[in-house]
Amino acid sequence: MIGGMTETPRDTIRRRILAGETLFGAWADVGSPLATEIAASAGYDWCVIDMEHGSATEADVLALLLAIEAGGAAALVRPPSGERLRIGRALDLGAAGVVVPQLHSAAEAAEAVTFLRYPPDGRRGVALRTRGGRLGTLGHTEIRSVNEKLVGIVQIESPGALREVDAIAATDGVDVLFVGPADLSHSLGIPGQFSNPEYLAALDAVVAACRRHGKAPGILLYDHAAFGPHLERGFRFVGVGSESNFVAVGARAALEAGRTAAG
Numbered sequence: 001m002i003g004g005m006t007e008t009p010r011d012t013i014r015r016r017i018l019a020g021e022t023l024f025g026a027w028a029d030v031g032s033p034l035a036t037e038i039a040a041s042a043g044y045d046w047c048v049i050d051m052e053h054g055s056a057t058e059a060d061v062l063a064l065l066l067a068i069e070a071g072g073a074a075a076l077v078r079p080p081s082g083e084r085l086r087i088g089r090a091l092d093l094g095a096a097g098v099v100v101p102q103l104h105s106a107a108e109a110a111e112a113v114t115f116l117r118y119p120p121d122g123r124r125g126v127a128l129r130t131r132g133g134r135l136g137t138l139g140h141t142e143i144r145s146v147n148e149k150l151v152g153i154v155q156i157e158s159p160g161a162l163r164e165v166d167a168i169a170a171t172d173g174v175d176v177l178f179v180g181p182a183d184l185s186h187s188l189g190i191p192g193q194f195s196n197p198e199y200l201a202a203l204d205a206v207v208a209a210c211r212r213h214g215k216a217p218g219i220l221l222y223d224h225a226a227f228g229p230h231l232e233r234g235f236r237f238v239g240v241g242s243e244s245n246f247v248a249v250g251a252r253a254a255l256e257a258g259r260t261a262a263g
Contacts (some may be wrong), residue, residue, distance in 0.1 A: 013046060013074035015152045015233075017175050017216045017237060021045075025073070027220060027242035031055030033067040034202035035243050040071025047092040048076045048239070052101050058089060064129075065094050076151065082108070087115040088124055095133035097151025099178060104160030112154065113173030117147040122173070151175050153218065156206050157183035169209035176237045177206050177220035194226075207234035 002151040016023060023187040025046035028036045040047050047068045049056055056064055061077065068075035077090035078099035082127060087098050121144065128143060138145065152173045156165060157180035162168045169177055179202075181194060190196045203219075210217040211234065218237030219230055222245055228239065241249075 007071065009045070009072065009074035010069065011149055012093070013096050013210060014149055014175060016045070016152060018214065020216075020236065022231065022236045022238070023216075025076075025237070025239050026246075027054070027239055028056070028064060028068065029054030030243040030247070031057075031060055031064075032243075033060075033063040035247075036064050037067035037071045039243050039246065040068045040073040042071075043059075044073045046063055046074040046076055047071075048078050048099055048235075049095075050078050050242070052078050052080050060095050061090065061095075074151075076153070082112040082115070084115045084123065087112065091116065091124065091132040091150065092127060092130040094151070097153065097175075099153040100130075101155045101156055101180070102157070103168075104158045106164040106171060108170045109154045109161075109174055110145075110171050113152040113171065116150045116152050116173060121147050148198055153178050153185075155180050156202075158187045162188075162202055162205060165209045166212065169213040169215050174215060175217045176216045177210055178220075178237065179203060179206055181219065181221070203230075203233060210234075 005059055023045035025044050025048060026039050027050050028039065028047050029050045035049065043222050049064045065075045076097045076099055077095040078101060079086035079090055079154060082103060089097055098116060103109050103112060115124055116122055118124050118126055126143065127133055128138065133143060152249040153176040154168055154174050155178050156162060161168065162219040168174055184202060185191050185193055185199050190199055193199060207217045216237045217235050220239035221227060221230060222241055227240065
C-alpha cells in the first residue's frame with residue numbers, strides 16, 4: 001500500500017517473480033497504445049515495451065506504460081541499451097522494471113542493476129516528483145521503499161553471459177535471467193537451431209543457475225508447441241509472443257479461413 005492506495009501490478013510483480021510463480025507476458029513492439037492495451041487486457045501478467053527492436057521511441061513510452069497498466073498487467077521496458085540514463089528514464093516514467101539487453105558478463109549485469117535503485121542501494125538519480133518516484137507522494141526518507149518493487153531482468157544472449165551465468169544469477173537485483181533465443185542461437189553459431197543439443201544445454205544452464213540462486217528463468221517464445229516443453233524445462237517468466245506476431249498470425253488465419261470457406 002502507498003498513500004492508502006491498493007497495490008497494483010507494478011507493486012506486486014517482483015514479489016510474484018521471487019515467490020516462484022509462473023508468469024506469462026507479451027512483447028509490445030508495435031508502438032500503438034491501443035494495440036498494447038488490447039494485448040495487456042487479454043490477461044497477461046506483464047508486458048514489455050520493446051525499445052531495442054520495436055517501433056516505440058522514448059516519446060511513446062508514457063502512453064504505452066499507461067496502456068499496459070489500464071489492461072491490468074505490469075509494465076516493463078526494454079531500453080535500446082543498458083546505460084544509466086536510458087534505464088533511469090524508463091523508471092522515472094513509471095516502468096515496473098527493466099529488461100537489459102546485450103550484457104556479456106556478470107560485471108556488466110551488476111553495474112546495470114545499480115541503475116535501477118536509489119542510493120544507497122544503487123545509483124539511480126533521485127527525483128521525487130517523477131511518476132516512477134510516485135509523483136511526490138513519498139518523501140526523502142520513504143523513497144527508498146520503491147527499490148524493493150523494481151524488477152531487474154538481464155538477457156542471456158551471448159557466450160560471455162552464458163559463461164558467467166551462475167555469477168549473474170547470484171547478483172543482487174537480478175531477478176530474471178531472460179534468454180533471447182534468436183541472439184543466443186546466432187551467437188553460439190547455430191542460428192535458429194532451437195533443438196540443437198548445444199542450445200538446449202545453454203537453456204539448462206540458465207535454469208540451473210536460477211534454481212541455485214532463487215531467480216526466475218525467462219524466455220520469449222513464438223511457437224505454441226514449445227510452451228509445454230519450456231515450462232517442463234523450468235522456465236517461469238515466459239513471453240508467449242509479440243503484438244506484431246499476434247497481428248500477423250491472426251491476419252493469416254482469418255484469410256485462410258475465408259479462402260477455405262470460399263472453396
